[in-house]
Amino acid sequence: MGADLGGTKVSAVLVDPDGQVVESCYRPHDGTAAGALASLAALITELISATLGPVAVGVAAAGLVDRTTGELVHSALLDLHATPLAATLSELVGSQVIIENDANATLLGIQTHSTHEETAILFALGTGVGGALSVGGRVLEGSFGYAAELGHIPLEQAGSHPCPCGSSGCLELFASGTAIAGRAKALGLFGSHENAVTAEDVVAAARAGNPSAMHILRAAGEAIGTVLIRLIPAFDPAVVYLSGGFGHHAADFLVPAITERIAEQLPFPRARPAPRILADPVGPLAAAIGAARLAQRRGTVAAHISERDTHEHRP
Numbered sequence: 001m002g003a004d005l006g007g008t009k010v011s012a013v014l015v016d017p018d019g020q021v022v023e024s025c026y027r028p029h030d031g032t033a034a035g036a037l038a039s040l041a042a043l044i045t046e047l048i049s050a051t052l053g054p055v056a057v058g059v060a061a062a063g064l065v066d067r068t069t070g071e072l073v074h075s076a077l078l079d080l081h082a083t084p085l086a087a088t089l090s091e092l093v094g095s096q097v098i099i100e101n102d103a104n105a106t107l108l109g110i111q112t113h114s115t116h117e118e119t120a121i122l123f124a125l126g127t128g129v130g131g132a133l134s135v136g137g138r139v140l141e142g143s144f145g146y147a148a149e150l151g152h153i154p155l156e157q158a159g160s161h162p163c164p165c166g167s168s169g170c171l172e173l174f175a176s177g178t179a180i181a182g183r184a185k186a187l188g189l190f191g192s193h194e195n196a197v198t199a200e201d202v203v204a205a206a207r208a209g210n211p212s213a214m215h216i217l218r219a220a221g222e223a224i225g226t227v228l229i230r231l232i233p234a235f236d237p238a239v240v241y242l243s244g245g246f247g248h249h250a251a252d253f254l255v256p257a258i259t260e261r262i263a264e265q266l267p268f269p270r271a272r273p274a275p276r277i278l279a280d281p282v283g284p285l286a287a288a289i290g291a292a293r294l295a296q297r298r299g300t301v302a303a304h305i306s307e308r309d310t311h312e313h314r315p
Helices: 033-049 085-093 102-111 177-186 199-207 211-235 245-265 286-312
Strands: 002-005 009-015 021-028 057-061 064-066 071-075 080-083 097-101 120-125 129-135 239-243 276-279
Touching (some): 002 102, 009 033, 057 085, 064 097, 071 085, 097 102, 097 286, 102 120, 102 129, 102 286, 120 211, 177 199, 177 211, 177 245, 199 211, 199 245, 211 245, 239 245, 245 276
Parallel strands (some): 057 097, 239 276
Antiparallel strands (some): 002 009, 009 021, 064 071
């Protein structure tokens, strides 16, 4: 089983031994840490009750994670710090739980549906902006487990716009669903809108031809493109995926803006191809699928180790 703990919703999937999704469900939460964890535990318990045997559970969480201890080290979106997420959920649902960063899980979910081993970059565009990077088909974790936090690459001088991460001027302030909704509100795009403005509202307005909405989305794409101009010479990616709720809704506006921005400053443009910019091919359940496959993989490894140890200690 895999679950995805996001800033405004939780989703979960049950996969068979071949990694195929056999059941899925989704539930919004109130945006608080307590509400998010309660919704996630209820969703996992609901799926576990529908199974006939033991279940390995993987959870994709927005934020910095410690894979060894199962701790959610820092999640600005949910205001969680040093939270023993794996242990807390294990106690609530009665099954062992492992955790992974949500963007890394998304890239794992995409790669289970692809056999290529190209260098790939992923931007997870939702309530915030996450990121993942794979080389040779392997997702990079970094020295401390926090690699590819692409949403927190700065675009401005220090101090210009403070970010919830503790830095300032980060990509997340310009290309997340939250930033898009905030920009629309600041411009009075929807006037005295009775309900809270969302990024989906902005995308709908852009599709209806609203020039201000189109400008907002183009600016977000240009910001992503600016970050990619810095990443391409370092990692030489073949493909860049846009995922997440906002990323999927807005891909047809973001991709042209990203592509044009890269073309303006791509190093060695006559000698090297630009990466392909794609909406991820799996969809909104990719993070949950990746978490499920990771739980399968670690469960298989643990079973092999246990079998080996039993064999080695057998008289």
